[in-house]
Amino acid sequence: MEMKLLFEPRAVAVIGASASPEKIGFRIVENILRSGYRGCVFPINPRGGEILKLPAYADLADIEEEIDVAVIAIPAERVLSAVAACGAKGVKHLVIITSGFSEVGDLETERRIVQSAREHGMRILGPNIFGIYSAASSLDATFGPGGIAPGPVAIITQSGALGIAMIGKTATESVGLSALVSVGNKADIDEADLLEYLADDERTRAILMYIEGVKNGDRLARTLSEVTRRKPVVVIKSGRSKRGSMAAASHTGSLAGADEVFDSVMRQCGVLRAESVQEAFTWVRYLATSPRPPGEEAVIVTNGGGIGVMATDACEKHGVRLYDDQPVLAEAFSDVMPDFGSSKNPVDLTGQAKAEDYGKALTAVLKEDRMHAALALYCETALFDTERFAGLLREIYASYRDRKPIVFSLFGGERIESAIRDLRGEGIPVFGDVYEAVSSLGALYRAARREQEGPDAAVALNLPIDEIHRVLAGARAAGRTFLLAPEAAQVAAHLGLGMPRSVLARSLDEAVRAAADIGYPVVMKVVSKDIVHKSDAGGVALDLESEAEVIDAYQAIRRSCLAHVPDAVIDGIEVVEMVCPGVETIVGARQDPSFGPVVMFGLGGVYVEVMKDVAFRAAPVGRATARAMVSDLRSYPILLGVRGEKRKDIDAVADVVVKLSHLIDRCREIADIEVNPLVVYAHGEGTRAVDLRILIKQPKGVS
Numbered sequence: 001m002e003m004k005l006l007f008e009p010r011a012v013a014v015i016g017a018s019a020s021p022e023k024i025g026f027r028i029v030e031n032i033l034r035s036g037y038r039g040c041v042f043p044i045n046p047r048g049g050e051i052l053k054l055p056a057y058a059d060l061a062d063i064e065e066e067i068d069v070a071v072i073a074i075p076a077e078r079v080l081s082a083v084a085a086c087g088a089k090g091v092k093h094l095v096i097i098t099s100g101f102s103e104v105g106d107l108e109t110e111r112r113i114v115q116s117a118r119e120h121g122m123r124i125l126g127p128n129i130f131g132i133y134s135a136a137s138s139l140d141a142t143f144g145p146g147g148i149a150p151g152p153v154a155i156i157t158q159s160g161a162l163g164i165a166m167i168g169k170t171a172t173e174s175v176g177l178s179a180l181v182s183v184g185n186k187a188d189i190d191e192a193d194l195l196e197y198l199a200d201d202e203r204t205r206a207i208l209m210y211i212e213g214v215k216n217g218d219r220l221a222r223t224l225s226e227v228t229r230r231k232p233v234v235v236i237k238s239g240r241s242k243r244g245s246m247a248a249a250s251h252t253g254s255l256a257g258a259d260e261v262f263d264s265v266m267r268q269c270g271v272l273r274a275e276s277v278q279e280a281f282t283w284v285r286y287l288a289t290s291p292r293p294p295g296e297e298a299v300i301v302t303n304g305g306g307i308g309v310m311a312t313d314a315c316e317k318h319g320v321r322l323y324d325d326q327p328v329l330a331e332a333f334s335d336v337m338p339d340f341g342s343s344k345n346p347v348d349l350t351g352q353a354k355a356e357d358y359g360k361a362l363t364a365v366l367k368e369d370r371m372h373a374a375l376a377l378y379c380e381t382a383l384f385d386t387e388r389f390a391g392l393l394r395e396i397y398a399s400y401r402d403r404k405p406i407v408f409s410l411f412g413g414e415r416i417e418s419a420i421r422d423l424r425g426e427g428i429p430v431f432g433d434v435y436e437a438v439s440s441l442g443a444l445y446r447a448a449r450r451e452q453e454g455p456d457a458a459v460a461l462n463l464p465i466d467e468i469h470r471v472l473a474g475a476r477a478a479g480r481t482f483l484l485a486p487e488a489a490q491v492a493a494h495l496g497l498g499m500p501r502s503v504l505a506r507s508l509d510e511a512v513r514a515a516a517d518i519g520y521p522v523v524m525k526v527v528s529k530d531i532v533h534k535s536d537a538g539g540v541a542l543d544l545e546s547e548a549e550v551i552d553a554y555q556a557i558r559r560s561c562l563a564h565v566p567d568a569v570i571d572g573i574e575v576v577e578m579v580c581p582g583v584e585t586i587v588g589a590r591q592d593p594s595f596g597p598v599v600m601f602g603l604g605g606v607y608v609e610v611m612k613d614v615a616f617r618a619a620p621v622g623r624a625t626a627r628a629m630v631s632d633l634r635s636y637p638i639l640l641g642v643r644g645e646k647r648k649d650i651d652a653v654a655d656v657v658v659k660l661s662h663l664i665d666r667c668r669e670i671a672d673i674e675v676n677p678l679v680v681y682a683h684g685e686g687t688r689a690v691d692l693r694i695l696i697k698q699p700k701g702v703s
């Protein structure tokens with residue numbers, strides 16, 4: 001496998017190794033030696049001599065052994081020639097620590113470095129990184145603080161400083177690492193490459209990624225989709241507020257803020273997105289060590305009603321289902337339940353419960369096959385012996401840790417705080433905050449459900465792509481980056497989208513005849529390549545009931561458009577069947593700058609950008625995913641039918657979503673396509689695509 005030698009090199013050279021302890025090149029050699037790396041280490045320094053008791057080589061070419069990884073920590077201007085030397089030596093992977101390339105605007109040198117590496121078949125991690133740690137070879141080739149404990153969590157980070165800080169954090173949180181990789185500028189190796197190795201790495205049981213920006217998002221999404229079926233991936237992404245670069249071009253564009261798309265695609269790929277570094281740590285730590293629940297039914301055991309209710313609320317939020325077979329619960333806790341307690345879930349033993357009662361109740365949950373996970377909550381009380389209780393937790397956890405998921409949440413004063421610290425230090429999932437405990441169990445449930453999902457069904461759809469390409473080529477040949485209404489109508493016809501009947505009228509007489517043919521009421525719209533925002537230019541008239549209204553509208557549209565854009569060439573006025581009212585939705589698809597083709601569905605109409613009730617997915621999607629997009633909306637109940645209304649034709653909506661998603665995937669020259677509104681009627685009565693807007697990419701070289 002391509003990345004294996006990066007994580008498991010047989011020999012490592014450090015170019016820029018130094019005998020000066022304050023230098024990064026010294027730290028790296030020191031960490032490699034201290035971490036107990038099992039392969040050979042070769043310091044490279046023009047002065048030769050000794051570095052940390054190892055002979056230093058003045059030239060890489062002087063080494064006889066094969067080198068799998070060269071760590072480069074020399075000033076930026078010398079890196080390119082060092083890369084060439086590595087190529088000549090047959091090095092497999094470069095770990096370029098040095099900063100000062102694309103992150104400060106020097107794209108050219110970075111490009112040349114990558115090109116030189118490719119010519120020699122080398123892969124590059126970095127540049128601008130703090131290095132790599134791999135438990136598989138006991139290799140700490142970073143300039144971090146050292147002392148990384150091996151364990152089941154892999155971390156991939158784009159932020160160097162945060163990554164180094166995470167080394168310290170893993171120590172205080174008792175999280176052992178299988179790998180820690182800094183990806184920096186991602187000039188060559190990116191998250192997807194690393195994930196492919198980590199997915200197969202038996203040491204790695206959960207993966208944490210810190211991402212700032214996504215490159216090659218469609219490949220990342222494909223890889224994550226695979227990996228999350230085998231092990232959980234938690235992501236923290238900064239930059240939630242950034243907007244897509246094509247924001248203003250369409251509704252889809254303005255709703256497709258970078259973060260909205262990232263969030264949706266991550267969920268589609270089964271990735272767990274954490275809000276903070278702390279949450280991410282809490283989750284991966286638990287995910288890496290907990291067994292998967294044998295079923296969906298969790299039970300809360302508490303000695304305090306208040307935290308029981310808080311936990312119940314949190315369970316709802318985090319998708320943890322609570323077992324509620326009352327006779328079974330009453331039977332299970334009959335021995336320990338005081339008269340005024342409650343065996344309803346949350347099982348409340350009340351503040352009177354002693355440590356032993358609590359232990360018995362918790363054991364009852366863990367023994368009972370119909371109960372699949374335990375949330376053990378405890379509030380400090382005067383009657384309770386905290387030390388005895390901590391001992392009981394240890395015993396119970398040791399007996400059941402491999403059989404069922406358990407999370408503990410303890411709340412109280414100094415004695416409780418110190419018990420939490422001790423128990424956590426021993427790797428027991430004890431939390432001070434009830435929400436942390438429940439969110440961890442929720443993350444485990446989501447990961448477990450994902451691991452049980454089968455592979456995505458292949459999504460294939462036959463579309464007359466050649467015919468559509470021809471329509472797009474016509475618009476392009478005319479120097480346009482958007483399709484005129486008749487061209488869009490042709491694409492709609494090829495896609496089988498039900499659009500209202502329409503005729504392009506080039507004179508007043510033609511407009512009158514067209515309206516009579518189509519039948520009243522009708523809508524009229526200007527057709528002009530010079531007028532993109534028709535309504536703003538007064539180029540649209542709705543609900544025209546008679547010949548007289550058509551005549552007035554025809555003249556008013558021409559007048560108003562020419563007043564708005566005096567030089568506009570008006571090709572004619574489109575007379576269109578007026579569509580019956582229904583639920584207005586919007587379906588859009590676009591080439592996302594990070595993830596490539598994406599598709600959007602949302603509640604449409606004039607409030608679309610206020611409500612922002614939309615769902616995104618990476619395209620193409622199949623019917624099941626399209627239906628899931630519909631049910632993701634807050635306004636889904638409107639489509640299900642409220643106040644005695646009939647259910648709407650959700651299958652017909654899904655059909656349009658699927659078609660647009662396939663089109664945007666197969667016709668990459670389409671920048672943005674949007675049906676707005678897509679009017680949805682009652683179940684079985686289909687949809688009407690009232691307006692279809694298509695933007696095409698500018699040919700290269702045109703600005």
Ligand code: ACO
Nearest residue numbers: 016018024044045073074075097098099128129130160161
């Ligand atoms: N081959 C081998 N050794 C060389 C070569 C070469 N071609 N050229 C120079 N050297 C030696 C130097 O002689 C020196 O050794 P010495 O101490 O014996 O003299 C050693 O390599 C280092 O070279 P210096 O010129 O002293 O460079 P310095 O160590 O000051 O800086 C560094 C090099 C660390 C790579 C710097 O350029 C840099 O990029 N720093 C930033 C690193 C960073 O922060 N990366 C991102 C991490 S993530 C985060 O944000 C934390």
